[in-house]
Amino acid sequence: MNLFGxxxxxxxxxxxxxxxxxIFTYKAVLSCALPPYYFKIFLKQIVEIGYYSLPVVGxxxxxxxxxxxxxxxxxxxxxxxxxxxxxxxxxxxxxxxGPVLAGLxxxxxxxxxxxxxxxxxxxxxxxxxxxxxxxxxxKYLIAPRIVASILCLPALVLVGDLIGIYGGYLVxxxxxxxxSTTYLDQTTIYLQPIDIISGLVKAAVFGFLIALMGCxxxxxxxxxxxxxxxxxTNAVVSSSILIxxxxxxxxxxxxV
Amino acid sequence: xSDSRETPRLRVxxxxxxxxxxxxxxxxxxxxxxxxxxxxxxxxxxxxxxLIKCIxxxxxxxxxxxxxxxxxxxxxxxxxxxxxxxxxxxMFQNAALFDSLNILENVAFGAKHVLKMNHKAARDLAxxxxxxxxxxxxxGNLYPSDISTGLRKVIALARTLTINPQIILFDEPTTGxxxxxxxxxxxxxxxxxRRESLTAVTITHDMSSAMRLGDxxxxxxxxxxxxxGKPDKLFKTDNxxxxxxxxxxxxxxxxxxxxx
Numbered sequence: 001m002n003l004f005g006x007x008x009x010x011x012x013x014x015x016x017x018x019x020x021x022x023i024f025t026y027k028a029v030l031s032c033a034l035p036p037y038y039f040k041i042f043l044k045q046i047v048e049i050g051y052y053s054l055p056v057v058g059x060x061x062x063x064x065x066x067x068x069x070x071x072x073x074x075x076x077x078x079x080x081x082x083x084x085x086x087x088x089x090x091x092x093x094x095x096x097x098g099p100v101l102a103g104l105x106x107x108x109x110x111x112x113x114x115x116x117x118x119x120x121x122x123x124x125x126x127x128x129x130x131x132x133x134x135x136x137x138x139k140y141l142i143a144p145r146i147v148a149s150i151l152c153l154p155a156l157v158l159v160g161d162l163i164g165i166y167g168g169y170l171v172x173x174x175x176x177x178x179x180s181t182t183y184l185d186q187t188t189i190y191l192q193p194i195d196i197i198s199g200l201v202k203a204a205v206f207g208f209l210i211a212l213m214g215c216x217x218x219x220x221x222x223x224x225x226x227x228x229x230x231x232x233t234n235a236v237v238s239s240s241i242l243i244x245x246x247x248x249x250x251x252x253x254x255x256v
Numbered sequence: 257x258s259d260s261r262e263t264p265r266l267r268v269x270x271x272x273x274x275x276x277x278x279x280x281x282x283x284x285x286x287x288x289x290x291x292x293x294x295x296x297x298x299x300x301x302x303x304x305x306x307l308i309k310c311i312x313x314x315x316x317x318x319x320x321x322x323x324x325x326x327x328x329x330x331x332x333x334x335x336x337x338x339x340x341x342x343x344x345x346x347m348f349q350n351a352a353l354f355d356s357l358n359i360l361e362n363v364a365f366g367a368k369h370v371l372k373m374n375h376k377a378a379r380d381l382a383x384x385x386x387x388x389x390x391x392x393x394x395x396g397n398l399y400p401s402d403i404s405t406g407l408r409k410v411i412a413l414a415r416t417l418t419i420n421p422q423i424i425l426f427d428e429p430t431t432g433x434x435x436x437x438x439x440x441x442x443x444x445x446x447x448x449x450r451r452e453s454l455t456a457v458t459i460t461h462d463m464s465s466a467m468r469l470g471d472x473x474x475x476x477x478x479x480x481x482x483x484x485g486k487p488d489k490l491f492k493t494d495n496x497x498x499x500x501x502x503x504x505x506x507x508x509x510x511x512x513x514x515x516x
Contacts, residue, residue: 125348125352126352126353128309132344133365134369134419135369
């Protein structure tokens with residue numbers, strides 16, 4: 001095939017994927033908005049996505065807060081700005097690290113699990129069985145996961161921010177010798193509501209992307225074990241990349 | 257393919273379906289009276305599964321028409337309207353039970369979502385259907401992964417019956433079962449068809465099962481119905497393709513296909 005042929009084929013394939021994702025997103029959003037609503041499945045997803053992700057997100061943000069305090073202290077001592085450590089830890093976590101790290105961790109845990117579950121249902125004809133029993137798979141499988149993920153991610157990020165700031169506090173006070181009251185004052189003094197709100201909005205968007213990618217790749221998976229494996233990998237990779245791209249766009253919208 | 261002069265319960269006319277450039281079904285037509293049972297036989301890749309998925313509305317038709325009791329179901333876009341309006345039941349080849357639900361919840365699913373029953377009524381109906389098929393109440397708490405393939409098919413049959421269908425479609429109901437279990441599943445299917453005067457379309461390549469279940473048998477070959485008749489005529493037919501397939505001869509005009 002000549003060069004133009006290759007470019008043309010790649011462009012058509014790309015547009016086909018974009019079109020398929022757009023239609024899927026439209027149907028998924030519509031399913032979230034319109035009844036019937038499956039509250040029992042929604043609550044189950046809240047527990048699965050929110051409660052069971054808490055240890056992973058907590059540990060990630062705890063150690064990130066601790067490392068951030070250590071690293072910023074090492075850097076700031078070079079130009080006598082050690083006093084900014086607490087502020088940098090708080091701002092970095094609430095604005096960037098909290099949502100991005102939580103998003104990536106939940107993407108690995110939940111995005112993969114959603115894709116594996118839905119693709120297995122596809123392979124074993126359970127999705128077709130739902131249709132034959134007058135149940136729309138978008139409303140029954142996809143909408144509860146998307147709504148639960150949108151709601152759980154901000155809650156996880158909020159808890160993660162607190163744990164991360166506490167990690168920074170532990171290192172700052174017990175290792176670097178900061179005064180406890182001064183550290184806490186420095187943490188809150190420059191922190192504004194927009195810092196926290198922007199992080200929570202990012203988290204909600206990331207939650208949507210994680211569940212959407214998990215559902216999309218699961219729903220359109222190939223046949224057999226290989227199809228399930230590919231769906232899982234694609235869900236994690238695509239949601240992680242989308243999180244990083246969207247994070248930049250949202251940061252520019254909020255702060256530039 | 258109906259003996260009755262009254263309006264057939266199910267009429268399929270000129271059903272055609274392709275995937276990409278590959279034609280899977282070509283002008284398939286048949287009709288079935290109330291309470292009759294048609295078995296469609298054919299080799300792998302002959303289009304059997306696609307045919308009943310088109311009838312059930314899981315696949316859109318490229319061309320053709322499906323009627324139930326004289327009412328045309330195919331819409332302008334050739335996709336059939338919602339399943340409950342048509343009172344169709346579908347039993348899948350691998351049972352397709354919901355992994356996340358226990359047996360009782362699986363069977364009650366249709367009652368809740370199709371018949372819109374409340375939790376208790378759906379549960380009572382599910383227990384009744386399970387009991388009719390000889391499944392004890394205590395098995396209701398088990399999950400699909402806890403039970404054998406044969407039992408999963410019985411549960412799938414119970415789930416299908418719970419929505420009180422008029423027409424029931426069976427996708428290879430005895431595939432993967434030992435001869436005794438196959439016979440038991442066939443017996444249960446026959447009992448249900450007779451007790452509830454169901455119209456049934458079964459696809460299979462298990463000849464013993466076909467002979468037990470069918471009032472009539474039809475053979476699909478490369479997407480076209482090439483023969484139909486009473487079961488006792490199957491082995492006496494002059495059609496070389498049907499004769500070869502029914503008897504399981506390797507030599508003959510039957511072209512084996514590798515397509516899915």
